[in-house]
Amino acid sequence: MIAFDGVTKKFPDGTVAVDSLSLEAPSGKITVLVGPSGCGKTTSLRMINRMIRPTSGTITLDGKDTGRMKESELRRGIGYVIQHAGLFPHRTVLDNVSTVPRLLGMDKTETRKRSMELLERVGLDPAFAKRYPAQLSGGQQQRVGVARALAADPPVMLMDEPFSAVDPVVREQLQDQFLRLQGDLGKTIIFVTHDIDEAIKLGDQVTVLKVGGHLAQMAAPAYLLAHPVDDFVADFVGRDRGYRALSFQATPRLPLAAERTIAMGESAEGVDADWVLVVDDQNHPLGWVEPLRARGAIRTEMLHRGGTVARASGPLRGALDSALSSPSRRGVIVDDSGSLVGTVKAHEVLTAIEQADRPELADPRKPGAPAA
Amino acid sequence: MISGLIDWLTDSANWSGSDGVVARTVEHLWYSGISLFVACLIAIPLGLAIGHTGRGRFFVVNLAGAARAIPSLGLLYVMVLWLFPKLVGDSAFLVPSLIVLIVLAIPPLMAGAYAGVEGVDPAARDAAKGMGMTGGQVLAKVEVPNALPLIFSGFRSATLQVIATATLAAVAGTGGLGRFLIDGQKVRDYPQMASGALLVAVLALVVDLLLAVVQRYAVSPGLTGRGSGRPAEGGGVRRSSRRSNTPLDVEIVSSQRTVDSQHT
Numbered sequence: 001m002i003a004f005d006g007v008t009k010k011f012p013d014g015t016v017a018v019d020s021l022s023l024e025a026p027s028g029k030i031t032v033l034v035g036p037s038g039c040g041k042t043t044s045l046r047m048i049n050r051m052i053r054p055t056s057g058t059i060t061l062d063g064k065d066t067g068r069m070k071e072s073e074l075r076r077g078i079g080y081v082i083q084h085a086g087l088f089p090h091r092t093v094l095d096n097v098s099t100v101p102r103l104l105g106m107d108k109t110e111t112r113k114r115s116m117e118l119l120e121r122v123g124l125d126p127a128f129a130k131r132y133p134a135q136l137s138g139g140q141q142q143r144v145g146v147a148r149a150l151a152a153d154p155p156v157m158l159m160d161e162p163f164s165a166v167d168p169v170v171r172e173q174l175q176d177q178f179l180r181l182q183g184d185l186g187k188t189i190i191f192v193t194h195d196i197d198e199a200i201k202l203g204d205q206v207t208v209l210k211v212g213g214h215l216a217q218m219a220a221p222a223y224l225l226a227h228p229v230d231d232f233v234a235d236f237v238g239r240d241r242g243y244r245a246l247s248f249q250a251t252p253r254l255p256l257a258a259e260r261t262i263a264m265g266e267s268a269e270g271v272d273a274d275w276v277l278v279v280d281d282q283n284h285p286l287g288w289v290e291p292l293r294a295r296g297a298i299r300t301e302m303l304h305r306g307g308t309v310a311r312a313s314g315p316l317r318g319a320l321d322s323a324l325s326s327p328s329r330r331g332v333i334v335d336d337s338g339s340l341v342g343t344v345k346a347h348e349v350l351t352a353i354e355q356a357d358r359p360e361l362a363d364p365r366k367p368g369a370p371a372a
Numbered sequence: 373m374i375s376g377l378i379d380w381l382t383d384s385a386n387w388s389g390s391d392g393v394v395a396r397t398v399e400h401l402w403y404s405g406i407s408l409f410v411a412c413l414i415a416i417p418l419g420l421a422i423g424h425t426g427r428g429r430f431f432v433v434n435l436a437g438a439a440r441a442i443p444s445l446g447l448l449y450v451m452v453l454w455l456f457p458k459l460v461g462d463s464a465f466l467v468p469s470l471i472v473l474i475v476l477a478i479p480p481l482m483a484g485a486y487a488g489v490e491g492v493d494p495a496a497r498d499a500a501k502g503m504g505m506t507g508g509q510v511l512a513k514v515e516v517p518n519a520l521p522l523i524f525s526g527f528r529s530a531t532l533q534v535i536a537t538a539t540l541a542a543v544a545g546t547g548g549l550g551r552f553l554i555d556g557q558k559v560r561d562y563p564q565m566a567s568g569a570l571l572v573a574v575l576a577l578v579v580d581l582l583l584a585v586v587q588r589y590a591v592s593p594g595l596t597g598r599g600s601g602r603p604a605e606g607g608g609v610r611r612s613s614r615r616s617n618t619p620l621d622v623e624i625v626s627s628q629r630t631v632d633s634q635h636t
């Protein structure tokens with residue numbers, strides 16, 4: 001666990017970047033620091049590995065005061081992904097990733113093997129290992145930065161906007177990959193971002209900071225969306241928060257209707273319905289067709305693909321979106337293997353939402369008011 | 373004139389013996405090498421330290437400027453007058469010349485080392501520190517390898533300058549290729565003088581070429597864009613364009629020009 005206790009950072013020019021900040025980042029969880037530009041996120045993060053020394057207050061790592069540890073030793077035990085990757089231009093990708101293990105004197109061939117594994121885990125082709133950073137795209141560089149921080153298997157990771165340099169699609173991929181990786185590794189992670197959506201998606205716990213380095217609110221993502229403490233947090237969390245909160249609510253049992261389906265290649269003519277669902281031979285939904293317009297055997301290019309598909313075990317947001325986006329207004333629900341289980345209408349999802357409790361209100365263990 | 377030059381250079385008598393071209397070239401290289409060696413010992417650690425700590429930048433900049441204003445020949449006379457009575461034997465002629473060459477080589481060497489370290493991507497330096505490298509490790513594992521291209525350009529410019537100026541050593545009564553210029557002038561043997569000048573120029577070029585080859589193998593391909601795949605657009609280009617704005621770069625480039633104008 002990482003704990004801030006009344007930590008303040010005042011720079012020599014008088015700027016107070018962080019103001020008596022107290023917070024706890026539990027072990028094995030992702031704690032996200034989020035807030036507008038200049039609110040002190042990077043400063044807070046860098047005080048943990050003492051790249052910046054706090055003016056007052058203490059930061060403890062598993063109960064030990066970091067101010068009393070030897071700086072280089074403290075840092076070797078903490079993976080640090082800096083804001084702009086900061087790869088070493090003169091070293092190959094593989095040598096970049098191997099830096100900390102080599103620094104710690106670990107075996108060379110062993111390190112090499114592990115580094116190659118890590119590259120693969122962050123989604124980089126092993127062929128990249130021999131390249132130099134200048135030969136990589138921004139997103140690839142950031143992946144190498146993450147792999148490098150993980151290389152010595154540190155229990156704690158500090159990540160400063162590690163996915164900022166990429167387009168939204170790649171960012172989403174990196175985030176998913178990151179969550180999978182964390183699912184396996186269970187590191188204690190402090191993750192800095194200014195993107196509230198990223199914070200909500202990745203955080204087990206989200207800490208919103210205000211300019212001046214004040215803690216505005218610290219809570220689980222669902223709680224934050226449902227109960228922003230003040231106007232600042234409400235504004236920052238943004239619009240659509242009622243809808244986005246559905247991402248955290250498991251789908252209850254919905255009244256699913258059986259759906260008439262046809263197979264690809266069959267003819268839809270004569271089917272007595274406005275829309276009919278086309279499935280493949282494993283009962284995976286492919287798309288909708290209008291029997292009145294589709295002549296002859298159904299071919300791929302005739303499918304209407306606008307509708308989304310929701311998993312029955314997924315969050316409510318998926319089920320509602322599926323119903324709203326479907327051309328037939330019937331949302332397609334599948335099981336975990338992707339096979340069709342039935343369809344649901346929007347008003348039925350809404351009824352389910354109304355009947356469900358707001359679970360975060362019922363759960364007293366979720367963090368509530370700011371700890372300051 | 374040209375035919376006189378060719379005659380002189382093709383006369384094998386001029387090449388052998390203790391005052392022949394071969395022996396004089398060896399002497400010339402020996403003076404240059406030892407001066408560069410001593411200058412490196414002084415200038416490179418200093419330049420690295422200033423680049424690493426960021427303290428003393430004004431020192432490098434002022435030194436680079438001041439050094440350009442020193443007339444080498446004037447300095448040589450001062451050194452000879454000052455040191456001659458204090459030294460005995462051959463060293464009385466040699467030491468003043470070597471000191472002039474060392475003084476000449478220090479500014480480009482120091483500027484190269486300093487500018488190289490200071491130009492290292494701050495994010496890379498920050499990452500190195502953040503992963504627990506000590507100051508010395510950051511310098512050795514990150515700053516110096518990344519500074520190598522500029523350290524080399526400082527070294528090559530110092531080498532050109534020293535080889536050209538080592539000609540002056542003959543004025544103080546020592547050997548080296550400068551002898552052909554001085555001795556030729558005494559007897560108005562113009563082919564000998566021209567040959568001497570030409571030999572110095574060729575020697576400087578050959579040495580520079582050798583250093584270029586060494587540089588090619590010493591500097592990481594990640595910095596020069598010679599790695600496989602597409603060329604470096606981040607590292608190399610960004611670094612050099614940022615650096616070309618510093619006064620120190622101007623110093624390195626202009627000192628190369630100085631060399632040309634001195635022996636042509």
Ligand SMILES: Nc1ncnc2c1ncn2[C@@H]1O[C@H](COP(=O)(O)OP(=O)(O)OP(=O)(O)O)[C@@H](O)[C@H]1O
Nearest residue numbers: 011013015017036037038039040041042043044194
């Ligand atoms: N070395 C410094 N000297 C003076 N002020 C500083 C220094 N470093 C940061 N600051 C100031 O401290 C405040 C917080 O900076 P910090 O880098 O922590 O912001 P941030 O939340 O990470 O912002 P961003 O999202 O833009 O990265 C800013 O107002 C910044 O100008």
Ligand SMILES: [Mg+2]
Nearest residue numbers: 041042043083
């Ligand atoms: Mg920042």
